[in-house]
Amino acid sequence: MHKSPGLDRFLTFVDAIIAMDPVESYDRVVGVVTAAWTLTIVFMPFPTALVGIYGVEERPVIAVYLLTLFVSSALLTVLALYLARKPELHQADVESSKRMAVPSVVTTVLTGLATALGVLVPQVNYGALLLLLLTGVFTNLANRRLHLPQQEA
Structure with missing residues (x-):
């Protein structure tokens, strides 16, 4: 584990934005x-x-534009999945960290579909991002499929 006050503060800020569960420590992959x-x-x-x-x-x-959104979403998903597998790096329990990764995966998949649709069908263009409105529906379906408890609204 690395310790750097500046990087530690930055990662704490990013974590507060992303997951609302503080990362206690970090490693090279997280950085x-x-x-x-x-x-x-x-x-x-x-x-x-x-x-x-x-x-x-x-x-x-x-x-x-859409690829930038997709890459950003994909990197957050990589981070969420990595942290779900590394409970020693954060305060959330294993069940919570898995449950937090599901919306990230769903968002990335929908962003990827929106990117493909927006680029391949020029008339749709940025309107494809409306697929992201389905994130909650697909997250609930995935949680049920994975037998994870539903998140409270």
């Missing part, structure tokens, strides 16, 4: 994945500016 996720957040203004400049009809702009 690298968190740094990669941070880069997607830092990069996001670029595709957003492209949308403002070129509008909503340019396929390459749609692709860059």
